[in-house]
Amino acid sequence: xxxxxxxPQSLIVQKGGISIINxxxxxxxxxYFPWYQQFPGxxxxxxxxxxxxxxxxxxxxxxxxxxKSAKQFSLHIMDSQPGDSATYFCAxxxxxYGNKLVFGAGTILRVKS
Amino acid sequence: xxxxxxSPTHLIKTRGQQVTLRCSSQSGHNTVSWYQQALGQGxxxxxxxxxxxxxxxxxxxPRFSGLxxxxxxxxxxxxxxxxxxSALYLCASSLGPDPQYFGPGTRxxxx
Numbered sequence: 001x002x003x004x005x006x007x008p009q010s011l012i013v014q015k016g017g018i019s020i021i022n023x024x025x026x027x028x029x030x031x032y033f034p035w036y037q038q039f040p041g042x043x044x045x046x047x048x049x050x051x052x053x054x055x056x057x058x059x060x061x062x063x064x065x066x067x068k069s070a071k072q073f074s075l076h077i078m079d080s081q082p083g084d085s086a087t088y089f090c091a092x093x094x095x096x097y098g099n100k101l102v103f104g105a106g107t108i109l110r111v112k113s
Numbered sequence: 114x115x116x117x118x119x120s121p122t123h124l125i126k127t128r129g130q131q132v133t134l135r136c137s138s139q140s141g142h143n144t145v146s147w148y149q150q151a152l153g154q155g156x157x158x159x160x161x162x163x164x165x166x167x168x169x170x171x172x173x174x175p176r177f178s179g180l181x182x183x184x185x186x187x188x189x190x191x192x193x194x195x196x197x198x199s200a201l202y203l204c205a206s207s208l209g210p211d212p213q214y215f216g217p218g219t220r221x222x223x224x
Contacts, residue, residue: 006155032211043117043203043215044156089155093211100146100171101205101213103155 002027004092006104013111019077021107023090026071030092034101035064035075038087047088048075080111115140117206117216125222126194134189134219136204144168145187146213147179148203156203162187191221199223 005024013019023033031052036044050057050064050073057064063076077084090104118137126132138145144163148156158171162181176192185206191198199222205213 034212036215041220043119043217046212046214049212091155100158100161100169101148101156102158106153106155 002102004090004102004104006090006107008107010108013080013109015080015082015111015113017080019080019084019109020074021088022072022074023104024072025092028071029094032093033066033073034091036089036091038089044089082111082113085109085111117204117214119204119216119219121219123220125224128194128196128223130194131190131192132194132221134202136187136216138185138187138206139214142206142208143185144207144209145181145185146205147189148205150201150203159189194223196223
């Protein structure tokens with residue numbers, strides 16, 4: 001019940017295209033859903049996050065879509081650029097002290113120029 | 114504003130030894146969480162410290178321990194190192210439970 005399942009494992013997108021990464025969760029107590037971007041040898045960097053009271057959140061080229069009834073959320077990267085090539089992790093938590101971030105397995109994105 | 118910093122950057126230890134990793138939280142943050150990230154996997158939660166008290170622990174054995182100091186910096190100690198402890202150790206700080214901001218990590222290699 002603590003798992004977050006992420007797909008696809010890897011993704012190749014042409015420059016200017018839309019990258020879409022999906023995540024699904026089981027624990028309905030999760031109430032905070034961030035996405036992190038990680039470059040090789042670096043720590044994860046927070047990209048964007050959403051809470052279940054909204055169905056979509058957009059920040060620049062990054063959009064989270066959230067479907068509470070399906071227990072799914074996704075990251076859309078519009079106008080994908082080669083600099084977006086990285087590993088992306090979805091995560092979930094219950095937003096309380098002592099509660100961990102539960103991460104998906106990650107998606108390796110490669111944007112071809 | 115200074116972000117999360119970790120030291121050392123890289124470390125090589127022998128099986129059975131002990132190691133201490135350090136983390137300075139982002140200015141104004143009072144909560145520090147530690148994660149272990151094995152190669153090709155997502156980070157796994159080790160424990161969290163809030164105001165110098167352990168406040169949540171993941172599925173790690175007691176040989177993983179930690180401290181948080183009055184300035185909210187933190188240490189992760191690992192005793193009796195095993196080969197499987199080789200990983201990137203990440204520290205994340207936050208003001209409250211979320212959002213968590215990660216440091217660059219310490220790459221630990223156990224031989």
